[in-house]
Amino acid sequence: MCDFFSTVRFRRQIKELTKRERDGYASVLADICNEFKGKTIEEIRISLDRILDADKFCLVKLRLKNSALHLSKKDGFRLLYLVRKDKPEVTFLYVYPKRGNKGELNVKNNDYLPFLEDYVNECLSLVKHDIQQELKELE
Numbered sequence: 001m002c003d004f005f006s007t008v009r010f011r012r013q014i015k016e017l018t019k020r021e022r023d024g025y026a027s028v029l030a031d032i033c034n035e036f037k038g039k040t041i042e043e044i045r046i047s048l049d050r051i052l053d054a055d056k057f058c059l060v061k062l063r064l065k066n067s068a069l070h071l072s073k074k075d076g077f078r079l080l081y082l083v084r085k086d087k088p089e090v091t092f093l094y095v096y097p098k099r100g101n102k103g104e105l106n107v108k109n110n111d112y113l114p115f116l117e118d119y120v121n122e123c124l125s126l127v128k129h130d131i132q133q134e135l136k137e138l139e
Contacts, residue, residue, distance in 0.1 A: 002041045005126035006092040007118040013095055017102060024100055027068035028077055032095065033131045035064055035079075041088035051080075051112060058083045059093075059112060066097065075099050080107065080115055091119055091126060 017025035036044065045058065052059035059082055066076035080094040093115040096104040119126075 002036075002039070002044065002088045002090060004036065004090050004092070004129040004131055006129060007094075007115075007122050007126065009115070009118050010092045010094055011127065017095070017097065023102065024066065024069040025097055025102065027066060028095060028097075029134065031064050031067055031077060032079060032092070033134050035062070036090070036131050041083075041090075044090060045083050045085070047083075056085055058085065059116070061107070064095075066099075069100070071099060078104075078107070080112070082116075082119055092129075093119060 014029055017023070017028050047058070047060045047062065049060050049062050050058050051061050059080070062079045062081065063073035064077040064079055065071060065073050069076075075098050077095055077097050079092065082091045082093060083089070084091075094107075096102075096107070098104070
């Protein structure tokens with residue numbers, strides 16, 4: 001069983017993206033939950049989208065589809081998350097769309113430091129998520 005957590009920055013971004021349904025980002029939380037639903041920690045850890053591979057964790061930038069706008073992974077969302085190597089834990093750090101009025105360019109390697117700092121600063125106060133339950137609530 002895998003535990004999922006999130007930082008304040010991630011939750012603020014989700015709130016901002018889902019504020020207005022007409023923007024086309026309303027599916028972001030469901031798209032994230034569907035990506036991780038039923039996966040083991042081993043399946044999550046073997047991601048080929050690793051940005052940083054340290055001793056105790058991996059930083060991953062994952063491409064996600066945007067089902068609200070029917071966009072493929074190429075044009076959908078980018079999810080930055082951290083996977084612990086010593087525990088079955090995943091922490092969502094940030095998510096951003098590639099297209100639309102809130103679309104962002106790629107986050108470059110030097111830009112990852114604030115997200116890792118968030119994790120370190122909030123490590124003891126991260127919010128835990130139940131992916132299965134959140135999906136049920138979204139339906």
